[in-house]
Amino acid sequence: MTDNTAASRPAEKVISSAVIKRLPRYYRYLGDLLKNGVVRISSKELSQRMNVTASQIRQDLNNFGGFGQQGYGYNVEYLYQEMGKILGLDQVNNIIIVGAGNLGQALANNQDFDTNGFRIIGLFDVNPKLIGMTVKGVEVYDIDQLEEFINSHDVKIAALTLPKAKASAIAEKLVELGIKALWNFAPVDYDLPEDVLVENVHLSESIMTLSYRIHSKDQ
Amino acid sequence: MTDNTAASRPAEKVISSAVIKRLPRYYRYLGDLLKNGVVRISSKELSQRMNVTASQIRQDLNNFGGFGQQGYGYNVEYLYQEMGKILGLDQVNNIIIVGAGNLGQALANNQDFDTNGFRIIGLFDVNPKLIGMTVKGVEVYDIDQLEEFINSHDVKIAALTLPKAKASAIAEKLVELGIKALWNFAPVDYDLPEDVLVENVHLSESIMTLSYRIHSKDQ
DNA sequence: TAGATTGTTAATCGATTAACAATC
DNA sequence: TAGATTGTTAATCGATTAACAATC
Numbered sequence: 001m002t003d004n005t006a007a008s009r010p011a012e013k014v015i016s017s018a019v020i021k022r023l024p025r026y027y028r029y030l031g032d033l034l035k036n037g038v039v040r041i042s043s044k045e046l047s048q049r050m051n052v053t054a055s056q057i058r059q060d061l062n063n064f065g066g067f068g069q070q071g072y073g074y075n076v077e078y079l080y081q082e083m084g085k086i087l088g089l090d091q092v093n094n095i096i097i098v099g100a101g102n103l104g105q106a107l108a109n110n111q112d113f114d115t116n117g118f119r120i121i122g123l124f125d126v127n128p129k130l131i132g133m134t135v136k137g138v139e140v141y142d143i144d145q146l147e148e149f150i151n152s153h154d155v156k157i158a159a160l161t162l163p164k165a166k167a168s169a170i171a172e173k174l175v176e177l178g179i180k181a182l183w184n185f186a187p188v189d190y191d192l193p194e195d196v197l198v199e200n201v202h203l204s205e206s207i208m209t210l211s212y213r214i215h216s217k218d219q
Numbered sequence: 220m221t222d223n224t225a226a227s228r229p230a231e232k233v234i235s236s237a238v239i240k241r242l243p244r245y246y247r248y249l250g251d252l253l254k255n256g257v258v259r260i261s262s263k264e265l266s267q268r269m270n271v272t273a274s275q276i277r278q279d280l281n282n283f284g285g286f287g288q289q290g291y292g293y294n295v296e297y298l299y300q301e302m303g304k305i306l307g308l309d310q311v312n313n314i315i316i317v318g319a320g321n322l323g324q325a326l327a328n329n330q331d332f333d334t335n336g337f338r339i340i341g342l343f344d345v346n347p348k349l350i351g352m353t354v355k356g357v358e359v360y361d362i363d364q365l366e367e368f369i370n371s372h373d374v375k376i377a378a379l380t381l382p383k384a385k386a387s388a389i390a391e392k393l394v395e396l397g398i399k400a401l402w403n404f405a406p407v408d409y410d411l412p413e414d415v416l417v418e419n420v421h422l423s424e425s426i427m428t429l430s431y432r433i434h435s436k437d438q
Numbered sequence: 439t440a441g442a443t444t445g446t447t448a449a450t451c452g453a454t455t456a457a458c459a460a461t462c
Numbered sequence: 463t464a465g466a467t468t469g470t471t472a473a474t475c476g477a478t479t480a481a482c483a484a485t486c
Contacts (some may be wrong), residue, residue, distance in 0.1 A: 018477065020431055024424035028406060029278075041445060053406075054443095055479050062445060070444040071486040087427050088434030095426075102328045106321035112406060112423045119400075156433060157426075181429050187247060187331060197436075199429040203420065204331045205243035207314075207376075208306050210418040211337075212239055212401050214375060215307030217416075237453065262466060273467095274455050281469060289468040290462045 019060050023087060025050070026060070030080040042073035089117045095153040095183070098170055099162030100125035100140045103185060107159055108135040122149055143170075150177045204206040238279050242306060244269070245279070249299040260290035268339030295417055308336045313374040314402070317389055319344035319352075319359045322404055327354040341368055362389075377401040416419045 028187055029050055033041060047054035061079075064086050084090050095113075097104045100123040105181060107113070108120045123140040125131060132139045158179045160167055167186035174182065181197040182190070187204055201213040248269055252260060266273040280286055283305055287293040291309055298428075303309050311387045314332075316323045319342040326332070327339045342359040345352060349359045360368060368374075385406035393401065400416040401409070406423055 017478075019425075020428050023431060024421070024427040027427065028233065028424070044319065044443080053479060055481095056477095058443095058445065059478080066445065068444050070484070071442045073443065082338055086431065088430040089427065090350050091372055091434075093433075102321065102325035106325045107422070109321045110422065113426065115468060116423060116427065118426060128248070157429065181428060181433050183429055195436075197429060197432050199425055199432075201420065201425055202243070203326070203329065204335060205240075205247070206418055206420055207332065207337060207402060208243040208246070208335065209239050210376065210402055210416060211307040212242060212305065213418075214312075214400050216234070217311075235453075263467080272455060274457095275453095275469095278454080285469065287468055288461070288462060290466045292467065293483065 012063075013063065015063050016025065019063055022052075022056075022060055023083065026057070027080070027083045027087060029077055030083060033076045034080050038076050040073050040075055043068070045073075091117065093118045093157060094121045094153065095119065095157045095159055096121060096146075096149070096153075096155050097123045097159045097161060098125075098143070098146075098174070099160060099185075100130045100135070101161065103162040104159070105135050107161065108138055121153060121155060124149075147157070147177055150174075150179065156180040157183060159185065161185045164188050229430050230245055232282065241271075241275075241279055242302065243277070246299065246302045246306060246308075249295055249302060252295045253299050257295050259292050259294050262287070265293075290404065297335055310336065312376060313338050313340045314338065314371065314376045315340060315365075315368070315372075315374050316342045316343075316378045316380060317393070318342075318379060318404075319346070319349045319354070320380065323378070323380040324354050326380065327357055338420075340372060340374060343368075362420070365392070366396055369393075375399040376402060378403045378404065383407050 029046065043054040043057045050057075058068075061074075065082070067079050067082055081090075095118055097107055097120060100108075104123055104125075108123060113120065118134075120138050121137060123130075123138060124143045125140055125147055126143050131142050133140050156179065156212055158181070160171060160175050160182055162170060164186050167184075167188045168190060171182060171184075171190050171192065175192055175196050180195075180198070182192075184190070184198055184200050185203070187202055189200075190198060192198070223410070235238045248265065262273040264274055269276075277287075280293075284301070286298050286301055300309075314337055316326055316339060319327075323342055323344075327342060332339070339355075339357050342349075342354060342357060343362045343365055343382060344359055346360050350361050352359050375398065377393045377400070379390060379401055381389060383405050386403075386407045387409060389401075390401060390409045390411065394411055394415050398415075401411075401418070403409070403417055403419050406421055408419075411417070
């Protein structure tokens, strides 16, 4: 019996965030290949489809193990499944959405999340007009019910789709209640314990970089 | 009279995309400072607020010019305005949204864009139930009217918030009609002329990186 | 076996940080 | 002037690409 306790195990290699951000795109391409009945693929061919270098693909994958075979390449189905495990998509990830306005509803309605094992289990809002309605079968609760809901459900992720003004206070409350990860759409940075994970989707910043590129072209 | 024709002018320095992606965040912090009545700020103090190095701030800004003053720091209002010009926010940027579902409507309703000089001037959809309605005063048109609309309006940017299946064909059509920049929310990569700018917001990929981080923590 | 392609080391390239002279 | 802080060069660090021995 091998000693594999946390104490004895070698520290997990830290994967750079540049690599992590590329993983979902690999996963998407592999899923498309699988759907198209492609059985195997070499790093070279995948690199051409994805517009990256084959070297980068091999380097990236080898952070997590040797999934290929010399002379053959990679088995698409196997690699797809392994990538899914790496990304944590082999289990159901419950999500609550705080802020049931347009954006919150848009997320709740997004089919892609379901497909990849994410499950929206509740929306929350302060607006009495929204409370009680359902979005794709999911109920909108009064934000006062957050505590009770989180205590009685297995949920680690909260999407924040609420006005900037309320974002920080709610974020802190969510963390207090045991939420481990924030998917943040508010144009705000939080000051939270460092073990809390935050993934920002700053739409205004995204459109501004596009604006920059448009205007820097015609200098 | 200085010769400043395109031919004589030295080629614009190419700014790395790492820098470009940081600009909107500077702009946001400067806007907040301005709102709070802060008149001047040093790279050191800004670095502490933003959680980056002072060196990086100075390097980033100096790609675009010397906006500060030794011994003083940066004038907040001046720097804010200059950053706005760099980002192209000193002019109105018209946007059309193709796909008037939840996400398209969420974008149309987003107050932040208005604030920064982005103007949604039309939504387009194939769904007869949506066509004719208005979102925040902006009409939803039949997608067949795209050509006429683009020809008669000054619009360079199209947001793509439509199903994956239709995305590529519509993207190509938009480019044909003269659209210069795509703000793409569909989980697809396009094969377009290289002078067409594409900014991707891949929500599924975003949530997957969060999932990765959650699951890699508990090893 | 010969050919193909991986896994991995080494070389290069680019981005970040440190240091400091210039200057307000 | 002395102190503060920039703009900018130099040093370091990390990420990407190239190369190739291992091996299927």
